[in-house]
Amino acid sequence: MTILDWTERFKGTAALPKDVRERLNKSARITHLKKGDQVFGPMNIPDSLFFLYDGRIRVSQTSEAGREIVLYRIEAGESCVLTTACMLAEEAYNAEGIAETDVTVVVLPKPAFDRLSSEEDAFRNFVFAAYSRRLIDLLRVVDDVAFGRIDVRLAERLLTLGDVLKEVRATHQDLASELGTAREVISRVLNDFQKRDLIEQSRGLITLKDKAGLEAIAHSA
Amino acid sequence: MTILDWTERFKGTAALPKDVRERLNKSARITHLKKGDQVFGPMNIPDSLFFLYDGRIRVSQTSEAGREIVLYRIEAGESCVLTTACMLAEEAYNAEGIAETDVTVVVLPKPAFDRLSSEEDAFRNFVFAAYSRRLIDLLRVVDDVAFGRIDVRLAERLLTLGDVLKEVRATHQDLASELGTAREVISRVLNDFQKRDLIEQSRGLITLKDKAGLEAIAHSA
DNA sequence: TCGGTTAGGTGACATTGTCACTGACGATCC
DNA sequence: GGATCGTCAGTGACAATGTCACCTAACCGA
DSSP: OOOOOOGGGGGHHHSSSSHHHHHHHHHEEEEHHHHHHHEEEETTTSSSEEEEEEEEEEEEEEETTSSSEEEEEEETTTTEEEHHHHHHOOOOOEEEEESSEEEEEEEEEHHHHHHHHHOOOOHHHHHHHHHHHHHHHHHHHHHHHHOOOOOHHHHHHHHHHTTSSSSSSSOHHHHHHHHOHHHEEEEEEEEHHHHHTSSETTTTTTEESSSSHHHHHHOOO | OOOOGGGGGGHHHSSOOHHHHHHHHHEEEEEEOOOEEEEETBHHHHHHHHEEEESSEEEEEOOOSSOEEEEEETTTTOEEEHHHHHOOSSOOOEEEEEESSEEEEEEEEEEHHHHHHHHHHHHHHHHHHHHHHHHHHHHHHHHHHHHHHHHHHHHHHHHHHHHHEEOOOOHHHHHHHHHOOOOOHHHHHHHHHHHHTTTTETTEEEESSSSHHHHHHHHHO
C-alpha cells in the first residue's frame, strides 16, 4: 500500500522535528482492520502502542454474565492507552476494543515508544494527556452508572449516536449494551419515548422526532 | 522537621543514581496532612505531582445529589495520578481525595517532574504504571457498579475493611458511600447478614463473626 | 439529666433488573 | 406463493435496589 505520513495526524507527533518523524515512519507499522474486528481484548493483548489513524474504536467491558457496557470511544488522532495499561497491570480485566468502522491503526513498537517518550516532551505530554482523558471518561461512566437514571442516559446516548442525522441505527440490544443494562429496560423506556412523540421506531432503527424534548430529558439529571 | 530521604520509598525513584536522588530531595517539598483533610478536589487542583510517603488517601466521587462512591485508595509508595489527569483535562469532574489517616506527601513541582520523566526510564515507567493501575481500578468499579449485586459487594468490602481485625468501624452511611448506594440499602443487607449470624452490629461498629460465610457471599458473583 | 445530634429502623412506593414467554418481521428455500 | 428459521421486539410477573418520610435509640456535651 501507499506509505502515508501519519505523524502529522497526531498532536504528539505533528510538531516533532522532521528527522524524528522520518525515523518514526520507519519504525512504525500500519495496519488495517475491518469493521467489527477486535482490536484488543482479554485474549489479545498487544505488546505495542496503538494510534488510531482513521476510523473509530468502541471500548467496552463485559460482565461474567455476558452483559456489556460501552466505556468510551477512540476517535481518529487519539491513542489507545488501555492496551498499555493492560500490559503493565497484572490484574485480570475484561475490556475489549472493537473497530466500529473500518480502521487504520499505527502500531508503534515499545522500544520506539520508550525512546520517543523520553526524548520528546510533546510526545510524552500527548501520552499523558491520553491517559488523563480516559481516566476522566471512566469517571463519567462511573457517575452515570452509579447515580444516573436510565431514561436520562438513554436520551443522551440517542442524541450522541444520532448526531447529524436524526436516525439511530441500533437494536434495543445494542442500546442496552451501550448503557450496561438489559434489553427489556431499553424497550420500556423507548416505548415511553414513543408515547410522548419523542421518537419513532421501526425494526433496528430509531428516528428522533423531537430532539429538543430528548435534550430536556437528557439534561434533567 | 527532619529531612527524610523519600526517594528510597518509591519504586520509580529508589533505583535512581545517587546524584539524581539528591537533586530530587532538594526540589521536592514534603507536606503533612491531618486525617480528614482534603488532598485534592474540584476546587483544589494542585499544580504539582503528589507522591504518598506515608498514610492512606481515599479517592471518591460525589454525585449532584450528594451521593458518594469510593473509587480507590492510594497507599504509601504510590503516586496520585488523578490530580495530573485533572490538570490536563479541561472537563469538569468531581472526584476528591481525602486523607484517611494522617498523611505525609511528597510534592514534586511540575518542572522537576518533566525533567525526571524525560531523563529517567525507571521513573517514567513508574508513572505510566501508576496511571495503568488506576485505569484498571476504575474498570473494576464500573464492573461492580454496573453488574454487581450489593450483598456481594458489601460482603467484599467488609472483608477488605476489616482485614486483620474482625471489626469494621464504620456507620451504615460510611458503607453506603463506599459502594455508592443509599444508607437504607446497607441497613437492609446488614440486617440480613446479622440474621444469618455472619456479623454483629453495634452503633458505628460491625464485628465479622463468620468470615468464611462472608467470603462465600463475596465470591458468589 | 436535659436536649440536641447522629445512627439506625421501617414501610410504602418508584425504578430498574430478571425471567419466561409471545408475537412480529425478514430472509431464504421449496 | 407459502413454510421455516432466526432475529428483534413486546409483555407481565416478580425480585432487587433506590427513594422518601418519618420514627426510635444511642450518644454527647452543657
